[in-house]
Amino acid sequence: MADIQTDMRASVTLSVRAGDRTRHDYRFTEPGTCLVGRAPDCGVRIGTDDSRVSRLHCLLDLDPPEVRVRDLGSRNGTYVNGVKVDECSLAHGDEIRIGRTMLRVSVTAPAPSGLTSCRHCGLAVPGTGSGNGETICGACRRTPRAVLIDLLNRVSNGDAGPKAAHGYQVLREIGRGGQGVVYLARHESSGELRAFKVLLSEAAVDPYARNGFLREIENTRALRHPNIVEFRDSGALGAAFFLACEFCEGGSVDQLTVPLPPERAVKIALGVLDGLAYAHDQGLVHRDIKPQNILLSGPVSARVPKLADFGLAKAFENAGLSGHTRTGSLGGSVAFMSRPQVIDYKFAKPEVDVWSAAASLYWLLTGSAPRRFPARTDPVMVVLSETAVPIRERAPSLPRRLAAVVDEALVDSPRIPIGTAAELRRALSDALP
Numbered sequence: 001m002a003d004i005q006t007d008m009r010a011s012v013t014l015s016v017r018a019g020d021r022t023r024h025d026y027r028f029t030e031p032g033t034c035l036v037g038r039a040p041d042c043g044v045r046i047g048t049d050d051s052r053v054s055r056l057h058c059l060l061d062l063d064p065p066e067v068r069v070r071d072l073g074s075r076n077g078t079y080v081n082g083v084k085v086d087e088c089s090l091a092h093g094d095e096i097r098i099g100r101t102m103l104r105v106s107v108t109a110p111a112p113s114g115l116t117s118c119r120h121c122g123l124a125v126p127g128t129g130s131g132n133g134e135t136i137c138g139a140c141r142r143t144p145r146a147v148l149i150d151l152l153n154r155v156s157n158g159d160a161g162p163k164a165a166h167g168y169q170v171l172r173e174i175g176r177g178g179q180g181v182v183y184l185a186r187h188e189s190s191g192e193l194r195a196f197k198v199l200l201s202e203a204a205v206d207p208y209a210r211n212g213f214l215r216e217i218e219n220t221r222a223l224r225h226p227n228i229v230e231f232r233d234s235g236a237l238g239a240a241f242f243l244a245c246e247f248c249e250g251g252s253v254d255q256l257t258v259p260l261p262p263e264r265a266v267k268i269a270l271g272v273l274d275g276l277a278y279a280h281d282q283g284l285v286h287r288d289i290k291p292q293n294i295l296l297s298g299p300v301s302a303r304v305p306k307l308a309d310f311g312l313a314k315a316f317e318n319a320g321l322s323g324h325t326r327t328g329s330l331g332g333s334v335a336f337m338s339r340p341q342v343i344d345y346k347f348a349k350p351e352v353d354v355w356s357a358a359a360s361l362y363w364l365l366t367g368s369a370p371r372r373f374p375a376r377t378d379p380v381m382v383v384l385s386e387t388a389v390p391i392r393e394r395a396p397s398l399p400r401r402l403a404a405v406v407d408e409a410l411v412d413s414p415r416i417p418i419g420t421a422a423e424l425r426r427a428l429s430d431a432l433p
């Protein structure tokens with residue numbers, strides 16, 4: 001059964017039709033990126049004896065059945081159906097030519113469902129995704145509070161919906177991200193204040209995707225650690241997902257005035273690394289560590305850092321929803337992502353979290369992300385071609401030992417040398433005066 005459902009997923013296949021790897025097929029079913037070129041770390045490695053292929057030639061941005069190709073400033077260009085392109089979407093039957101190599105694109109997608117109606121307002125919307133999906137139209141997605149209140153009313157009237165969304169009183173909006181809106185809500189029976197996140201999918205969501213998402217999120221219920229935001233409830237109604245978790249009254253660290261004094265910044269990083277070490281031991285990688293996902297809990301005099309959104313990146317990916325609710329498959333977090341995570345769409349090892357934790361510490365100490373992202377440059381290209389700016393260039397008064405640890409933790413090519421949270425934690429503790 002599971003296999004049949006997997007086969008129904010949208011896919012993009014690249015078949016190498018000329019050059020040195022004729023007949024090799026690369027099939028993608030999950031959102032992400034894949035580098036094409038001569039370098040050993042390319043997911044599609046071509047033209048090893050062809051000087052017209054650059055080491056990092058172009059990048060595929062995948063969200064099957066959607067796929068885009070982006071030339072990475074290659075010397076001899078990327079051609080799609082004979083036309084030189086900087087960036088463009090690809091369709092079934094397209095041919096990409098890079099030096100002597102030809103890549104033919106094949107796309108499979110579940111049959112479109114024709115017209116479907118918005119779960120909230122009932123207006124007709126063109127169908128996307130599989131036949132039995134549900135959707136929320138663009139206009140309603142712009143007013144998520146109204147959608148939420150309506151859904152909560154329906155749930156409490158017993159009309160529809162998951163028990164999980166029962167008994168919440170929505171108080172006010174506390175934040176927005178690329179994937180949804182977060183509200184402060186009171187859980188009526190316990191009286192507890194909770195953060196109630198609502199994610200409204202752009203695409204129709206079928207029951208398979210919906211259950212996959214919720215199953216992955218439920219995996220995070222077992223995470224119990226002082227530095228991880230506690231999960232409370234999850235549920236879905238049509239194309240709307242709800243996640244309720246512990247409310248952290250100190251907000252996220254991206255809202256702090258930075259730079260912070262080194263002792264304070266390092267204390268936050270040590271808490272983050274404790275949470276990561278614990279989750280990694282349980283086999284869970286976060287994949288979206290950044291200042292917005294580091295929250296502060298407890299009284300002002302004794303704030304405790306906590307990691308939010310554990311399991312969310314993977315839940316989106318497993319449910320095939322990433323590109324529909326985020327801005328591109330990489331989301332908005334490229335500045336805090338390491339090179340291995342950007343170039344390999346399946347790379348989800350603990351060290352990517354450790355690097356992102358170091359990048360978040362760098363931001364707390366300097367007010368900048370580790371790499372320079374000049375205006376009008378492609379952020380993905382920056383991650384691929386630039387290294388982190390040594391931290392003392394940005395914060396000259398930083399203690400030398402601490403600066404050396406942060407700089408080392410931010411090396412990410414050819415690999416990330418400080419690979420475990422415990423290792424970085426030890427190095428940071430030793431570096432403090």
Ligand SMILES: Nc1ncnc2c1ncn2[C@@H]1O[C@H](COP(=O)(O)OP(=O)(O)OP(=O)(O)O)[C@@H](O)[C@H]1O
Nearest residue numbers: 174175176177178179180182195246247248252292
């Ligand atoms: N449990 C919580 N307690 C307090 N504030 C929260 C909580 N969860 C989220 N927030 C606030 O809401 C904001 C939006 O959160 P959300 O997770 O939707 O987006 P994000 O993490 O900023 O970015 P992305 O969309 O990439 O995940 C956060 O930046 C944070 O300030």
Ligand SMILES: [Mg+2]
Nearest residue numbers: 292293308309
């Ligand atoms: Mg978040």
